[in-house]
Amino acid sequence: MLNETNLFFIFLSAFLINNILLIRFLGLCSFIGISTNIKSSIGMGIAVIFVTVMACSISWAVYNFLLLPFHLEYLRTTTFILTIASFVQFEEMIIRKKLPALYRAFGIYLPLITTNCAILASAFLGIDYKFSFIQNFVFSLGISAGYCFVIIVFATIREEIELAPIPESFRGVPIAFILAALMSLAFLGFKGLFKL
Amino acid sequence: MKKIIDFKVFLNGIWRENPILFIMLGLCPVLAVSSSIKDALGMGIAVIFVLTGSNFVISLIKNIVPSHVRIPVYIVVIATFVTITDYTLAAYSPQIHRNLGVYLPLIVVNCIILGRAEGFASKNNVINSILDGLGMGLGFTLIIFVIATIREVLGNGTFMGKALFGPDFSPFLIMIMPPGAFLVIGILIALKQKIEKGKKIC
Numbered sequence: 001m002l003n004e005t006n007l008f009f010i011f012l013s014a015f016l017i018n019n020i021l022l023i024r025f026l027g028l029c030s031f032i033g034i035s036t037n038i039k040s041s042i043g044m045g046i047a048v049i050f051v052t053v054m055a056c057s058i059s060w061a062v063y064n065f066l067l068l069p070f071h072l073e074y075l076r077t078t079t080f081i082l083t084i085a086s087f088v089q090f091e092e093m094i095i096r097k098k099l100p101a102l103y104r105a106f107g108i109y110l111p112l113i114t115t116n117c118a119i120l121a122s123a124f125l126g127i128d129y130k131f132s133f134i135q136n137f138v139f140s141l142g143i144s145a146g147y148c149f150v151i152i153v154f155a156t157i158r159e160e161i162e163l164a165p166i167p168e169s170f171r172g173v174p175i176a177f178i179l180a181a182l183m184s185l186a187f188l189g190f191k192g193l194f195k196l
Numbered sequence: 197m198k199k200i201i202d203f204k205v206f207l208n209g210i211w212r213e214n215p216i217l218f219i220m221l222g223l224c225p226v227l228a229v230s231s232s233i234k235d236a237l238g239m240g241i242a243v244i245f246v247l248t249g250s251n252f253v254i255s256l257i258k259n260i261v262p263s264h265v266r267i268p269v270y271i272v273v274i275a276t277f278v279t280i281t282d283y284t285l286a287a288y289s290p291q292i293h294r295n296l297g298v299y300l301p302l303i304v305v306n307c308i309i310l311g312r313a314e315g316f317a318s319k320n321n322v323i324n325s326i327l328d329g330l331g332m333g334l335g336f337t338l339i340i341f342v343i344a345t346i347r348e349v350l351g352n353g354t355f356m357g358k359a360l361f362g363p364d365f366s367p368f369l370i371m372i373m374p375p376g377a378f379l380v381i382g383i384l385i386a387l388k389q390k391i392e393k394g395k396k397i398c
Contacts, residue, residue: 023374025228029307032223074283077301078275085271117224117305124298169390170382177382184375 007138010131014142017191020118021150022184027118031151032176041155045148047110049141051091052119055084056140059123060133080123088113118147154183205324209331215308216339222308225299226340227377233356236344238292240337242281242300247309247336248329249277251317255325258318270313271304278304308332343380347371 020026027048034044059080067073092110096103113119122143126136157179166175209215216226225243229235253273261269282300285293293300303309312332317325348354351371353361370376 025224025374025377026302028223028227074279077279077282077304078272081271081275081304082268085268117302120305121298121302124301128298167386169386169393172389174382174386174389177378177385181375181378181382184378185370188373188375 007135010135011138011142012193014139015146015149016187017193019146019150019187020121020143021147022180022187024121026121027116027147030116031154031180032173035151035155035158035176038152038155038159041151042148045151047113048116048118048147049144051084051088051110051113052122052144052147053137053140054091055087055119056123056126057133057137058087059083060126060131060136063127076124076127080120084119084123118143150183154179202324203327205320206327206331209328209333209335210338211335213332214335214339215311215332216336222306222336223381225302225306226336226343227374227381228299229296230340230344230377230380231347231351231372232295233341233344233348235292235295236340237337238285238289239296239299240333240340242285242296243303243306243308243336244330244333245281246274246277246303247312247333248326249280250274250309250313251325251329252322253277254313254317255320255322266318267310267314270310270318274309274313275304308336339384343377343384346380347376351376 014020018024021028021031030044035041062079062083063076067075067079072079088110092103095110122140125143126139129135129139131139154176158176161175161179170178215222222243225239229239250270250273254270257269257273278301281303282293285296285300312328316328320328345355349360350368351373353359353365353367368376371380
C-alpha cells in the first residue's frame with residue numbers, strides 16, 4: 001500500500017484534517033504562550049519541524065528495532081521521553097558548535113521543545129498507526145508543518161487584535177482561546193475532504 | 197518555619213493556585229478529553245494518581261539525587277507512574293482507556309506534574325508533598341469536570357450518559373466538537389479575570 005497518493009493523504013491528513021493544535025489539542029502551552037509575537041512564532045515553528053521529524057524517526061527506530069524484538073513495549077513511555085530529551089540536548093550542542101547563527105535564531109525554543117507534547121504525541125501516534133519508516137517520516141513532517149502554519153497564522157491575527165476594543169475581562173488569554181475556537185471551526189471544514 | 201503538616205497546601209491547589217485557571221499549565225488533556233464526563237473523570241483520577249505518586253517518590257529521594265541530573269530522574273519517576281496508570285486502566289476499564297487514547301501516556305509531558313515535582317516536592321517534606329499532589333490533582337479534576345459538564349450537557353443533552361431534556365431538544369453539536377472546548381475554556385478564564393478584578397476594587 002506504499003504509493004505516492006497514500007503518502008500525500010497521510011501528509012494532508014496530519015497537516016489539515018487532524019491538525020495537531022486545533023483538532024487534537026496538543027502543544028497548546030507553547031501555542032498560547034508564544035503566539036503573541038510573529039517573529040518568535042516563526043522561530044518556534046521551524047524548531048518544532050526540525051525536532052519532530054528527527055525525534056519521530058529516532059523513536060520509530062528505537063521502538064521497532066529495540067523494544068519490539070525484546071518484548072519491552074511497556075517501556076515505550078519512558079524510552080520515548082528520554083530519547084527525545086537527550087536528542088534535544090544533543091542537537092542543541094551540535095547546533096551551538098557548528099551553526100552559531102541558527103543557534104541564536106532558535107534561542108530559548110530548543111530546550112523548551114522537550115516538554116512540547118506535540119512531539120511525543122507524534123511519536124506515539126506514528127507507532128499506534130503502525131506506519132512504515134517512510135510513512136512515519138511523512139506523517140511527522142505533516143504534523144509539524146501543521147503546527148508551524150497554524151502558529152504563524154494565529155500570531156498574525158493576535159498582533160492585529162491587540163489594537164481591537166475587547167471587553168476588559170476577555171483581554172489576553174481568553175480572547176486567544178475564542179480565536180482558536182473560530183480557527184478550529186474553520187479547520188473542521190476540511191474534515192469531509194477524504195477519509196484515512 | 198514550615199509546618200510538618202500544612203493543610204493550606206492542600207487547599208491552595210484547589211482554588212488559589214489552581215493549575216488550569218491560574219497558572220495555565222497542562223491545558224492539552226483538559227481540552228482534548230472533556231467531551232464526555234466519564235472520560236474527563238477518568239483523566240482526572242489518572243492525573244491525581246500520577247501527581248501524588250510522583251510527588252511522594254520525589255520528596256523521598258530529593259536529598260539523594262545530585263541536582264544537575266534531577267530533571268531526567270524526575271521524568272523517569274513520572275514516566276513509571278504513567279506506565280502503571282496506563283496498564284491498570286487498560287486492564288480494569290478498557291472503554292475509558294480506549295477513549296483517552298494517546299492522551300494517557302502524554303500525562304508524562306503534562307507541565308503540571310514536572311512543575312510540581314520541581315517547584316514543590318523537591319523542597320518540601322513527604323506529607324506536604326502528598327497533600328500538594330492531592331490538592332493540585334483535585335483542582336485539575338474539578339476544572340476538567342466543570343468543562344466536561346458544560347460540554348456534555350449542551351452538546352449532547354446528557355449528564356453521565358443520562359438524557360436530561362425531552363426528545364425535542366436539539367443539542368449544540370459544536371460543543372462536543374473541538375471548537376467547543378476552546379470556547380468554554382476561553383469563557384471560563386474570562387470569568388476568572390472578571391472575579392479577580394471585582395476583588396481588587398473592593
